[in-house]
C-alpha cells in the first residue's frame with residue numbers, strides 16, 4: 129500500500145470512479161472527472177491517494193485556501209475523502225488520513241464536513257481528534273406535478 133500525491137490529470141477518471149463508488153452514484157457530494165482535472169491543475173488543491181498494486185483505492189483533496197465562509201483561513205479543508213466500498217474497513221482510510229495529518233501537514237489544523245447520518249464516519253474522525261462543533265442541514269424541495277394539477281383544479 130502506498131500513499132502519494134496525485135498530480136497527473138490522467139488519474140481524473142479513476143478518481144471520479146472511486147469517488148462515485150465511495151459516495152454512491154446518486155449522492156450529492158460526488159465530484160466530476162472535469163472538476164477533478166481542474167483541481168489537479170490548480171495550486172490551491174492537492175490530491176493524495178492510496179494505491180494498492182498501482183490501483184487507486186481511495187483519495188482525498190486538501191484545499192489550501194478554503195473559502196472563509198467555510199472555515200478559518202488557517203485551516204486546511206479536507207474534501208471528497210473516499211475509499212472504494214469493497215475495500216472499506218481495511219485500514220486504508222486510516223493510513224491515508226494519518227499520512228496527511230502526520231506526514232504531509234504535521235503542523236496544520238484541519239476542517240471537514242460529514243453527513244450527520246454517517247455515525248461510523250464521525251467516530252472515525254474522532255479517532256484523529258476531530259471534534260464536532262456544529263451542524264447544518266439540507267432541505268429537500270420537490271415540485272410535484274400531481275399536487276400542482278390538484279391545486280389548479282381547486283382554484284378553478
Ligand SMILES: CC(C)(COP(=O)(O)OP(=O)(O)OC[C@H]1O[C@@H](n2cnc3c(N)ncnc32)[C@H](O)[C@@H]1OP(=O)(O)O)[C@@H](O)C(=O)NCCC(=O)NCCS
Nearest residue numbers: 150209210211216217218219220221222241242251252255
Ligand atoms: C470514511 C472512509 C474514507 C474511511 O475509510 P476506510 O478505509 O473505510 O477506514 P478504515 O478502514 O481505515 O477505518 C475503519 C475503522 O477501522 C479503524 N482502523 C483502521 N485501521 C486502524 C489502525 N491502524 N489503528 C486504529 N484504528 C484503525 C478506524 O478507526 C475505523 O474504526 P471505526 O469503524 O470504529 O470508526 C470510508 O469509509 C468511505 O469512503 N466512506 C464513504 C464516503 C464517506 O462518507 N467519506 C467521508 C466524507 S467526510
